[in-house]
Amino acid sequence: MTIEIDTARVLCSVAELARDGCRGFTLGDGDWPLRGLVVQVRPGVIRAYQNWCPHLGYALNFVPHGFLSRDGALLRCHSHGASFEKEDGLCIAGPCRGRRLLPVPIEEHAGWVLLAAGVDPQALRDQIERQRG
């Protein structure tokens, strides 16, 4: 049986997540690609968010794939220390407490995590512009 994967939508492999817990991704070209992160909440449960902090709109990480708190329990913005739940992106501590990371719809196929079929990366990017108001 042949399984076809839309490689243009691949965010990371499930094996990378199992090893590292979290992976960053860039999807698309040009000045405004979709940038985000994929995180394993627990075995079998994966979430993805845009790499955009609701505090001041900075990227969450300073180093590639560096999105987790020291103990790995939370996602963390390394600019001013906001901490987010992996499961739903809710900020539970820091300057944007009560706000959420912007979710990225995903699906899994044959060991890969992909942007969900039918989701327009540009439409997701536009969410950031609406958040900025």
Ligand code: FES
């Ligand atoms: S920009 Fe993320 S906590 Fe300030």
